Amino acid sequence: MSSTLVFAAMFVSLLLLLLSGMPLAFVLISLAVLFTILLWGLDALVLTVLQTYDVMTSDVLLAIPLYVLMASILQRSGIIEALYKAMELWFRRLPGGLAVGTIAICTVMAAMTGIVGAAVAAMGILALPSMLRRGYDEKLALGVICAGGTLGILIPPSIITIVYAATAQISVGKMFAAGIVPGMVLSGLYVSYVVIRTMLKPSLAPAPDNIKISWLEMFGSLKSLFLPTLIVFSVLGSIYAGIATPTEAAAVGVVGAMLSALLQGQFTYANLSDAAMDTLRVTTMIMWITIGAKIFVSIFTGTGGADSLLMFIENLELNRWLVLLAMMGILVLLGLFLDEIGIILLCVPVFMPIIGAFGFDPVWFGVLFLITAQMAYITPPFGYTLFYIKGVLPPGIGMETVYRAILPFLVLQILALILFMLFPDLVTWLPNQLSQRLVS
Amino acid sequence: MSIINGYCKSITQLNRWLAITASSLVFIMVAVISFEVIARYFFDAPTVWALELSTLLLGPYFLLAGPYFLHTAGHVNVDILYSKLSPRIAAFTDLGIYAVIVAISCVLIYQSIPVAQNAIESGETSFSSWNPPIWPVKALIPVAFSLLLLQSIAEFFTAIHRAGYSTEAQT
Numbered sequence: 001m002s003s004t005l006v007f008a009a010m011f012v013s014l015l016l017l018l019l020s021g022m023p024l025a026f027v028l029i030s031l032a033v034l035f036t037i038l039l040w041g042l043d044a045l046v047l048t049v050l051q052t053y054d055v056m057t058s059d060v061l062l063a064i065p066l067y068v069l070m071a072s073i074l075q076r077s078g079i080i081e082a083l084y085k086a087m088e089l090w091f092r093r094l095p096g097g098l099a100v101g102t103i104a105i106c107t108v109m110a111a112m113t114g115i116v117g118a119a120v121a122a123m124g125i126l127a128l129p130s131m132l133r134r135g136y137d138e139k140l141a142l143g144v145i146c147a148g149g150t151l152g153i154l155i156p157p158s159i160i161t162i163v164y165a166a167t168a169q170i171s172v173g174k175m176f177a178a179g180i181v182p183g184m185v186l187s188g189l190y191v192s193y194v195v196i197r198t199m200l201k202p203s204l205a206p207a208p209d210n211i212k213i214s215w216l217e218m219f220g221s222l223k224s225l226f227l228p229t230l231i232v233f234s235v236l237g238s239i240y241a242g243i244a245t246p247t248e249a250a251a252v253g254v255v256g257a258m259l260s261a262l263l264q265g266q267f268t269y270a271n272l273s274d275a276a277m278d279t280l281r282v283t284t285m286i287m288w289i290t291i292g293a294k295i296f297v298s299i300f301t302g303t304g305g306a307d308s309l310l311m312f313i314e315n316l317e318l319n320r321w322l323v324l325l326a327m328m329g330i331l332v333l334l335g336l337f338l339d340e341i342g343i344i345l346l347c348v349p350v351f352m353p354i355i356g357a358f359g360f361d362p363v364w365f366g367v368l369f370l371i372t373a374q375m376a377y378i379t380p381p382f383g384y385t386l387f388y389i390k391g392v393l394p395p396g397i398g399m400e401t402v403y404r405a406i407l408p409f410l411v412l413q414i415l416a417l418i419l420f421m422l423f424p425d426l427v428t429w430l431p432n433q434l435s436q437r438l439v440s
Numbered sequence: 441m442s443i444i445n446g447y448c449k450s451i452t453q454l455n456r457w458l459a460i461t462a463s464s465l466v467f468i469m470v471a472v473i474s475f476e477v478i479a480r481y482f483f484d485a486p487t488v489w490a491l492e493l494s495t496l497l498l499g500p501y502f503l504l505a506g507p508y509f510l511h512t513a514g515h516v517n518v519d520i521l522y523s524k525l526s527p528r529i530a531a532f533t534d535l536g537i538y539a540v541i542v543a544i545s546c547v548l549i550y551q552s553i554p555v556a557q558n559a560i561e562s563g564e565t566s567f568s569s570w571n572p573p574i575w576p577v578k579a580l581i582p583v584a585f586s587l588l589l590l591q592s593i594a595e596f597f598t599a600i601h602r603a604g605y606s607t608e609a610q611t
Contacts, residue, residue, distance in 0.1 A: 018517075018518045019518060019520070019521050019522075020521075020522070020533055020536070020537060021517050021518065021519050021521065021522025021523075021530075021533060021537065022517060022537045022540070023510075023515030023516060023517045024515070024516055024517060024518070025515050025516075026515070026537075026540070026541050026544065029544050029548075030540050030541075030543070030544045033544050033547050033548075045547060045551045046551055046554075046555065048547075048548060048551055049548070049551050049552045049555045049581060050555075052503075052548075052552070052581055053499075053555075053577075053578065053581065056498060056499030056503065056577060056581075057495055057496065057498070057499060057574075057577070058495070058498070059491060059494075059495045061498070062469070062494060062495055062498050065466045065469065065498070065501065065502075066466070066469065066470065066473070069466050069470070238477070243477070243481050244477050244481075247473070247491075248473050248476065248477050248491075250473075251469065251470045251473035251474045251477065252474060252477060254470045254474075255470065255474050273463075276463040276464060276466060276467070277459075277460070277463050279463070279466055280459060280462060280463040280466070280501070280502075280505050281505075281509060281512075281514045283466075283501070283502050284502045284505040284506055284509050284514065284515075285509065285514060285515055285516055287498075287502040287503075288502070288506050288515060289515075289516070337518065338518075339516050
């Protein structure tokens, strides 16, 4: 069978089997088993065991349970509630203040945790009712929560970034550093949008309430900033001061999260075992998909599929930017059907040789991919963020409102994507500065 | 029927217990890695075993929990069509899905037993500077896939029951 035909058969059967509702991990494993037998016979199946063992002993992927545990403990530690209270006190007098504050908290949470669900779930519970009660426009309120929540994909630490770095075989620390400036730019874009919108149309965000709050209380609330700051600096600081690898920094972060929970009086057995079970569920899901995807991709590369695809594209003699746009287009399209982790594991090994051949920087490409992943997270039908927000919508607001709410933010994300495509230095400058300092 | 019911319950119970046990392994990883960071940075005494030990725990951690999350539907799937199916059609779809998982579990068990056997017989170690035995990790692969087989058979039976039940309900 020619490799192009194998390629087509594999992807078509992947999409068809996925629609049956079978879990992605098992779809990938069963198709991999089937195609291995068809192409190479039963004896080649030992490949499945070797790939499984490979995933089981990956020291880069070891970071995943640690970062998820850190997020799960922080989620139950009460410090997000405390942060939100402080933000309300300080931002309530500004026009659109709570919406701006929500983005600010999402940014801080993105820098503390590596998973998207934590920020969206917390803001959906805390910020949404608070903004609606004060008469904020529901679309503005929903939009900032959805868009702000996805900042965690780009701002380090981030689970998706770890999976990308592991698959593309580049340094996790470098990839983390590459997300910082783009993450801040996006966060800044969201804030500017909210401020400009509410200045042009003050009815979107109501006049602040005039309850007098003493300065003592105002400054007292600031102590809630202390623990998050400490955690962000201990994790990112230990990576970029050359003290720890990203995996080790995650363990440091877990200890920091436990201390925060302790100080908040939330360090209970129930919280800890809930956090442990959550962590196990997320990690297990990711790792089983990784096993399936690695076997699946190794068949594709084993039949010479990646090489012939590269040759095919080089023979077309296309402009390199057209090739880049085509790859981004495929990623966006797959984002409609597949889980982001699955997309990385399936596409990156195939795309990496092409990226290399056309002289693109894999770190820069990774950031562009992470921005498209953010778009996929807030767009129907498979936006993860939408599932979280669905659970906390008050009666009277339907998903159509949410879909309309995310539109302006989607435009901002596209703007950011174009900006970073045109000015790669915005992405690559910081990782190049920091990469000499990393522990390898 | 009660034998099958008992089988499903006890397999799920076993896998739940294994998942709960596995979930605590992450705390050992945290402790071991934190120890390494402190030993290296503050006492300039890096260990040869900390990172390797935590990495060896990663496999058991997620592999043993896989079967239980099959039961709780914790593995991510695409439900755009599935969620629109009637309970009866959904039950029949599940029959197909679990039959496939039963089949691949058998393939994976069959393939991993020789690998595990080899590792056990030679007492395989990692050949790193710490050089711990790694045969237990390899031996775990067929065990985990056997647990997956047992759980997917249990889920298959539950799907049969649901398919039968919804047929009766319609007549």
